[in-house]
Structure formats: structure tokens, C-alpha cells
Amino acid sequence: MNPSQSNLAQDWMERLQASGYRLTRPRQAVVEIIAQSDYVLSPFDVFEKARLRHPRLGLVTVYRTLEKLEELKLIQRVHRPSDCQAFIAARPGHQHLLICRSCGRAEYFSGDSDWVEPLMSRVGRDLGYAVEAHWLQLFGVCERCR
Incomplete structure (x- = not known):
């Protein structure tokens, strides 16, 4: 984990606690896994990685922690075309994503x-709408995977 990702995880933990969320060690592991990732992670991906730190971690804990992080706008949901939902750390400001399908x-x-x-x-x-918001995610294959 690089220093900025470590600070991000610490910031998230403080914000979770400030919102009244009890921060157990398994929940901390979930926060750290998602905060340190440059990859989109499904709840099961997070579960598998966090279980290496806390073998008794339950999948329900992962889902509830991800739900709370999303509620606080600390992570954003990614809808992959041929896969289940995934999550990634949200960035400040209006951002769009380019995601490697591989x-x-x-x-x-x-x-x-x-x-x-x-x-x-x-x-x-062209379609007669007043567009109020949009969410743009592009999918392709990154240079490393080609």
C-alpha cells in the first residue's frame, strides 16, 4: 500500500466511525483492500482478499461494509457488461472510468x-431531454493485457 492509499484507508475508517459505524478488524480489512486497489473489485474479490487477513470474515460483512462505503460516497459502483457489480474508490470531482475487461x-x-x-x-x-447527470464507463483491454 502506498502512502496515499494508506491515508485514504485511514480517512475512510475515520469517516465510517464518525457516521456511527462500528469498525471491527474484519471491516478494517475490507476498507483497506478496496482503498488500496487500482482495480475494480467484486464483493467476492474483496471477500477473498480480506479473508487472507481475517479467516473468519463473513461475506455479509463485506456487503454491509461496501454498502456503507457507497452510502458515504467513498466508493463507486461499476457495472461490468458480462459480470457482476464491482466497486472502486471514488475520486473527487466528476470523473469517468476506462476499465480493462481482462x-x-x-x-x-x-x-x-x-x-x-x-x-x-x-x-x-437530439432525443428531447434535459440531461441532468451521466455516468460514463468505457471498457477495453489495457496495454499490459494486449
Whole structure:
């Protein structure tokens, strides 16, 4: 875990506690696993990794912790085309994701791109909508996996 990921995990734990969430060691392991990952992780991925630290960890604990992290907007949900839902650390500001279908590595790119906003405006205009929000996730194969 690099220092910024360690700080992120610590920040999340403090925010969970401030929200009244009891932070047990298994829950801490779940927080650390997702905070230190540059990859999208399914609840089962998190479960398998966290169980290496806490063999008695239950899958329900993973789901509840992920649910609370999402409620606090610390993680964001990723909907993979041919797989179950997954999660990744949320970044501040409006961001979009490019996700490798092979390894699950995720790259963020700015929501202020000169092509994203005009595209959303055009789609809304062409279909008669006032677009209020969007969530853009692109899928492909990263350079490492090709």
C-alpha cells in the first residue's frame, strides 16, 4: 500500500466511525483492500482478499461494509457488461472510468473533457431531454493485457 492509499484507508475508517459505524478488524480489512486497489473489485474479490487477513470474515460483512462505503460516497459502483457489480474508490470531482475487461484495472479521466460535455448535450438535444447527470464507463483491454 502506498502512502496515499494508506491515508485514504485511514480517512475512510475515520469517516465510517464518525457516521456511527462500528469498525471491527474484519471491516478494517475490507476498507483497506478496496482503498488500496487500482482495480475494480467484486464483493467476492474483496471477500477473498480480506479473508487472507481475517479467516473468519463473513461475506455479509463485506456487503454491509461496501454498502456503507457507497452510502458515504467513498466508493463507486461499476457495472461490468458480462459480470457482476464491482466497486472502486471514488475520486473527487466528476470523473469517468476506462476499465480493462481482462484484468479489471481502472483509469480515471476527467469529466471536463472537451468531447464528453458536448456529446451529452447533443444526445439530450437530439432525443428531447434535459440531461441532468451521466455516468460514463468505457471498457477495453489495457496495454499490459494486449
